[in-house]
Amino acid sequence: MEQNVLITGSTGFIGQHLLYEQLPEYIKGHKQGKIYLLIRRQDGRDGAAFIRGLLQNAWTPDFLQQGSVSHAMDYIQIIEGDIRDRDLAKMLKKHIPDRVRLQVFHSAGSVNLHVGQAAEQDVFHHNFLGTQSFLHALQSYDCRFMFISTAFSSGIRTGLIDDHVLRSPSDVYRNPYEQSKAAIETMIQAYGAKKQMAIQIARPSVVVGRLLTAPLYYTSKFDVIYGWGRFFWMxxxxxxxxxxxxxINPSSGMNIVPVDYVAKACLRLSRTNRSQLNIVQTQSIHHAEYLSRILDAVGFTNYAFVDKKPIDLKGLEKIYYRSVGSIFSPYLTGPCYEYDTSALNQIMADIPPIDIPASIEALLQFAVAHHFEEQQIHAAWSRAQAACHGS
Structure with a gap:
């Protein structure tokens, strides 16, 4: 089967795992075509060298370690550009033939969980306007467009959340990031209907390191719950x-999902006619359970969970509630909710259950071992790039 794939955000955490999952199909000849990676230009970064580093470092998935990086790169073409570039349509046309069906995975964007005008402008320009621009640039292609959103685009609600949250959109969100994701979902559905473009929306919950594919626990981003743990480690x-x-809300919890599960689910979703899918675990984990495991992993022991915010804040508490606490408290104190995973369970029926709680400490120990510094992860890529150039 001939099919080209276009991935945005391939230098990011989910994006690189979308690449990892796609590559074997092309290397083994199950698919014909190429994987195109739209990579934003950065001073001092060679896009092709960066991707070669992703394919040859200590944390490259074992299933890709057997083959030649040069052979893998035969199926990849780098396009240096930004989803907001005015000449993006011309640039894509130059590199990607429009005679072949194109599968698009759009995972690029800003993950800014702050509140306020600056955060609102950031996610509006990078996420909403960027996606809008990207869609217009794809008009001449026969493509299926998958948007990697977030399970939190459903906003603040209670009860069981199904895959079709757009039928009853929320009007209450924790931050502009969630609201921008919801707005993008509405916009791309309308665009797809107008332009007869197949649209799919994948909504992962809180994404952590690998738990299915060796080497385990790898992450390239120390944000979200890693960022919460980093505060207490410091x-x-x-x-x-x-x-x-x-x-915290003692009766509520957080839904946490490993990145390799997310990438596999996105790939499988792309082979169905489903328009929306929440990529989540069957059950959320109570806040007290996973947070205590995070604190144990970073070695912080002097804490207590309370169901009301203290009024008489002391030294560390003052720092917490005006920094990471201001970002995460809306998640830790929110109402109880769960997700309907019946469709996801069918798509992922052969994947064994993942014991997220038992893995939390190992996931955080990976972060501690690298001092919560993404530069340490990137340094391994740089060494791999140097080795590639030297070979």
């Missing part, structure tokens, strides 16, 4: 001795 390193009362 406080432990400062050894102030301060304790903290952490405000």
């Amino acid at each position: 406080m432990k390193e400062k050894n102030t001795g301060d304790g903290i009362r952490i405000h």
Whole structure:
């Protein structure tokens, strides 16, 4: 079968795993065509060398370690550009033939969980306007367009959340990021209907390191719950001795999913006619359970969970509630909800259940071992790039 694939955000965490999952099909000859990677230009970064580094480093998936990087690169073409470029349509036309069906995975965008005008402008320009521009650039292609959204685009709601949240959109969101994702979903559905473009929306929940594909626990981004853990790791390193009362909703929890599961689910979703899919675990984990495991992993012991925010804030508490707490408290104190995973369970029927709680400490220990510094992960890519150039 001949099919070209276009991935945005391939230098990001989910994007690189979308690449990892696609490559074997082309290398083994199950698909004909190429994988095109739209990579934003950065000073001092060679896009092709960066991707070669992703394919040959200590954390490259084992299933890709057997083959030649040069052979794998035969199926990849780098397009340096931005989804907001005015000449993007011309650039894509130059590199990607429009006679072959094109599968698009759009995962590029800003993950800015802050509130306020600056954050609102950031996600509006990078996420909403960027996606809008990207769609217009694809008008001449016969393509299926998958948008990697977030399970939190459903906004703040209670009860069981199904895949078709757009039927009853929320009017309450925790931050502009969630709201921008919901707005994009509405926009691309309308665009697809108008232009007769097949649209799919994949909504992963909180994404963590690999738990299905060796080497396990790898992540290239220390954000979201890693960022929460990093705060307490830093406080432990400062050894102030301060304790903290952490405000949570004891009856609620967080849905956490590994990145390799997300990538596999996206690929399988692309082979169906489903328009929307929440990529989540069957059950969320109570906040007290996974947060205590994070704190154990980073070695912070002087804490207590409380169901009301303390009024008499002390030293460390003041720092927490005006920094990471201001970002994460809306998630930790929100109402109880779960997801309907019946469709996802069918698509992923052969994947064994993942014990997320039992893996939390190992996931955070990976972060601690790298001092929560993404530069340490990128340094391994740089060494791999140097080795590639030297060979």
